[in-house]
Amino acid sequence: MTQTTSSRDLKNAGLKVTLPRVSILEILENAEQHHLSAEDVYKALLKQGSDIGLATVYRVLTQFEAAGLVTRHHFDGGQAIFELDTGDNHDHIVCMKTGKVSEFKDEQIEKRLLEIAAELGYSLTDHKIILYGIYNDKSK
Amino acid sequence: MTQTTSSRDLKNAGLKVTLPRVSILEILENAEQHHLSAEDVYKALLKQGSDIGLATVYRVLTQFEAAGLVTRHHFDGGQAIFELDTGDNHDHIVCMKTGKVSEFKDEQIEKRLLEIAAELGYSLTDHKIILYGIYNDKSK
């Protein structure tokens, strides 16, 4: 029995392996820019000929989020942005001109955040850092 | 000629001093929990007898944001949250059970963020940190 990575991920998450779920997961895995809105995913599906509804995209992405396969961000406010959860819980920096997104992860900061939460009387569960800046393209 | 703090702030921002703007600014200044959605502000206005429309609340808050009087947050995604911009650009920790919000500011982290942005090729303009946790009420 052959099994793609995508379908294995779905099974591990306790989700039935259906065409829409596999397609959406593959889009998230293969997109060069892997920060996608539901609309982006929907358009990608259309482009590859699927006739999957936008409602299903939202449903599936929400299930993926609940299953821990995907993370939902609210970078600017308009629409939610989804990306595959690689397990490293990285943070983001967004270029205010081009929308380019880069990722980073910093132990020093995370240690400090834990301390800060404790000082304020909280048990830290999760965090989200978004930096806003201007990307300086050095190739120019 | 007498002048309240609110109306001075409005003038400095280049905004005409109108009743809706003054009322909204005062609500933002006086609310005990100063992280408010547009709806929250609207309800507070109703409670004090004003008949200011929700559309005006949105318009005024957006103008305040443009004028730098107010900051807009997207803590969870549903609705935008507004708070008076005190100029210190602090960050937030939100209790996932009660919705309680606390604030903090940490030089060490901000310095590190600046470095990270530079390493990735960005000029840092702004940042937003949201911590999610559980508040441990010690008074119990």
Added chain:
DNA sequence: CTAGGTGCAAACATTTTGCATGGTT
């Protein structure tokens, strides 16, 4: 008096949901 502000209702954008149909195990 005049430019700009406001209220209301309608328009919008995004996301969610009800329901009948269809697909997976």
Added chain:
DNA sequence: AACCATGCAAAATGTTTGCACCTAG
């Protein structure tokens, strides 16, 4: 076969906008 998933369209949210009227300067 049983149950869950899907598509479609309608509803629900949150926010913005057009327009006639009103108000601060």
